Amino acid sequence: MNAHASAIALLQSRSLPGLIQQQLERMILDGELPPGSQLTEIPLAARLGVSRGPVREAFRGLEEKGLVRVEKNRGVFVRTIAPDEADAIYEVRLALEELIVRKLAAVPDAVRAAGLEKLLAEAEKFAKKANFAACHECNVAFHDRLVCLTGNPALIDSYRRLVGELSLFRHQAHASIPDASSLRASVADHRAILAALCAGERAMAARLLRRHVEASRKRLQRLLKNQ
Amino acid sequence: MNAHASAIALLQSRSLPGLIQQQLERMILDGELPPGSQLTEIPLAARLGVSRGPVREAFRGLEEKGLVRVEKNRGVFVRTIAPDEADAIYEVRLALEELIVRKLAAVPDAVRAAGLEKLLAEAEKFAKKANFAACHECNVAFHDRLVCLTGNPALIDSYRRLVGELSLFRHQAHASIPDASSLRASVADHRAILAALCAGERAMAARLLRRHVEASRKRLQRLLKNQ
DNA sequence: CCGTTACAGATTGTTGACAATCTGCAATCT
């Protein structure tokens, strides 16, 4: 009965275009559909076993979300992001991250109760095992957990959108997963940030986070220049 | 020929769903379609002289933009925003505004060259003439011009989205246009902020802006409690 | 009299078909 209830809830909550959009979004963010590649309606609809209508509706949602670019009478393409744009996105992200730590440093108990150390421990485990994809996933999840802890829906939405676009840029730079040393540095940064937050040291947490984000930005920009 | 060229450009650039979305967006932000009201496909399609398909696509875009809420098999409704949510939105907006002034205070020449005084003078003129709708429009335009001056597309997008949602909340509170004294206070605030920006006084501009946004937030929250 | 159920109208969800547009290739002309 529990399974039934959840199935019913799934059918009621998400419409078909919504599910298609979610699926495509995952594929784009995972890099299965690389930036610049075209999404053609007919093969996609056939592969998903639906008609073109719902697929087109999903496209509109993805466009508004900034993940695809629609060219009239030509087709829809996974969005490409110029280095300047990526820089601009990083700038906004930094402002939001500062808001996040400002809010979280005010509620250290909530941060401690969130069990973020476990996530970091997992990241370290993956790094040791050289499972860099999983490690990177943990690192992304860390930031997402932080923003979710703020409980501010507008902040969560805005932040996730930016992170998604940056993920796109990372794929475009053919660096879907950062290299091992970058990953380890990130995990260490996260540990320091978490410690500062749990101690309620707002200024320290903000400084660490700024350095953390800036380092990530520079790494990616340098990578793109070389390539 | 120039007219022809622009007509062609219009047809090429914007698709039919895009135009419908733009039109609906305007109507929602102008308060013609109040929060909570339903958008039914058939009458809308009939009124615009198109079929339901493009209208549905426009709905998806509006949903992703946070302007409507889609309930499966029930319909789409102009989004309503709870006071808590509005507060949360204000919080993010403030963080973005701080980024805006930080950036603009670094380029006072560009700010001076933007001709914002003219906009403020117009706002004052409208206030004197008791044309409060036009005055409010100028005030909104002032903020929009500021964010555009940053030249950061991600910042512009994020900011506009928040402002749109706040506009929705204002309509919902039956305060589509602030009262006369609020408007005049806003114009005065804008003058002070502009002066600080032109002088490159970053800290002063940030302080003024924070007070300005906070005042606006409190005004709206109080209004909603009374009503 | 109140709650339940069956039904009719209306609205949304999805589909397949048709029209308009684009793309690549081959034939033609200079």
Added chain:
DNA sequence: AGATTGCAGATTGTCAACAATCTGTAACGG
């Protein structure tokens, strides 16, 4: 040979029809 034109195939844009779902109403039974 190189550029231009015309055409066939493929893809997108739009539409109208059909199926599924919801809403309000009226009949029915307790």
